[in-house]
Amino acid sequence: MLAALAEASLSRSPAEAEAHARKAVELEPSRAEAHLALGRVRAEAGDRAAAETHLRKAHDLAPSEPEVLRRFGLWLLESGDRAEGKKVLARFLELAPAGPAADAVRRSLDEHASN
Numbered sequence: 639m640l641a642a643l644a645e646a647s648l649s650r651s652p653a654e655a656e657a658h659a660r661k662a663v664e665l666e667p668s669r670a671e672a673h674l675a676l677g678r679v680r681a682e683a684g685d686r687a688a689a690e691t692h693l694r695k696a697h698d699l700a701p702s703e704p705e706v707l708r709r710f711g712l713w714l715l716e717s718g719d720r721a722e723g724k725k726v727l728a729r730f731l732e733l734a735p736a737g738p739a740a741d742a743v744r745r746s747l748d749e750h751a752s753n
Contacts, residue, residue, distance in 0.1 A: 655679050663692070670700035674709060681713060689713065697726070704734040708743060715750050723750070 656679045662672035677692035693710045700706045707730035714723030727743050734740055 652679065652682060656683070668699060670696040670703060670706050673699065674706055677713070678709065686717065690717070702729075702733060704730055704739075707733065708739055712743070712746060715746060720750055 656676075659672065659676035659679045662669070663676050666672050673692040673696035677689050677696060680692060681689035690713075693713050696706045697710045707726050711723050711726035711730055714720075714726060717723075724747060727747060730743060731740055
């Protein structure tokens with residue numbers, strides 16, 4: 639619940655989003671969604687180290703959860719770790735090969751293939 643609140647409030651109130659995400663991690667440290675939310679909040683704030691810590695933790699906790707794979711893989715690509723990002727996104731496409739998210743991932747992979 640708190641992780642969802644953090645995600646929902648990210649664009650309108652980053653401070654509120656961070657408070658919700660931190661509380662979610664505090665209350666449920668073994669829940670991937672909580673770390674995913676805090677990772678997104680820290681990425682938006684430009685704190686790459688904390689973003690990676692929490693996104694990687696989300697991936698460790700839920701290595702077969704498509705949304706975790708998608709967000710972590712895209713973050714890796716954008717952060718310059720193309721090899722690991724491509725690997726994570728390939729796994730995402732194995733698990734969720736159809737739909738708008740899969741199409742967006744394919745476009746991102748194509749963009750990074752030429753860079």
